[in-house]
Amino acid sequence: MDVCGGEKRALASELAQVQAMVRELEARMDQDLPAAARELCGELASSVDRSIRIARACGWDSPGSRDGSPRSDGAQHPAAGGGGNSQSKRRQVERSALRAFVSSKGTPCVRTQVRVAAVQDMAPLDDGLSWRKYGKKDILGAMYPRAYFRCTHRHSQGCPATKHVQRADGDPLLYDVVYHGAHACAQAAHPAAEHLRRQLQPEGHADAGQEQSSPLAPETEGLQAGLEPMGAGADFGGYCPLLSPTGLEWQLRSSYAAGGLGVGMDYYEPHFEEFYTNATDPFQWEY
DNA sequence: AGGATTTGACCGGC
């Protein structure tokens, strides 16, 4: 019945490596060895990338494969105020919102979601890029409001990138960040933006993305023209994806300390997916 | 003074 046994073992092995590397990274940072830590970041990124590919290969990130099963949110946030009804309602609302996003733009939903942990009293989610906050909204069923950011260079350079940041219900130190669109401004050269752009153009959908004549296309066309082909097993050149060198430190530290670092992505799907690791039981996913 | 943030209003989808 378990057609993915091999993949599971490979994934377990890969994630165990990630866990070990995080510990090693923490040690290197304690020893104040930034160069060594950065080198480890590259390995970490590659390992996480492999894990994601393994999971994808097994179809674990497709909606169908998890049909009806609750999201990890429930387990992750047992203390989330509203209980089951609230969670369920929240999910409905999120799906509804995503449907709205797709149709309102007339284009498939191209987005990358990450879940990061923040340390108290530190500015959350410094991803090394400059964003300007343009709105805040109370979200139905959510304990915390959602903040809306767009690229600082939206007007000056026509950059379409936006992101939404929302605290996780159960843990005020966890943030869900959803990125929309790729940077088309000077920041596009920033390693974090570069990785985001790659995530927004996954290999499985690259063709579709180029063939699409969606309204989004004109905004990203020039950008894509300059893209280097991304082979399997992307090499981040020693740079940790999504995170600024400074942001990386606290995110990895705090994520490990908090027992979880989640990175999830989904493309063209009105559905949230998350990969979650847990220090004590990393593999309590629902298959 | 200029840029960033806040916040109420508006818009479109469902």
Add this chain to the structure above:
DNA sequence: GCCGGTCAAATCCT
């Protein structure tokens, strides 16, 4: 009518 996403004027900050 409800809701999420965005706009834009007012306000704050440096």
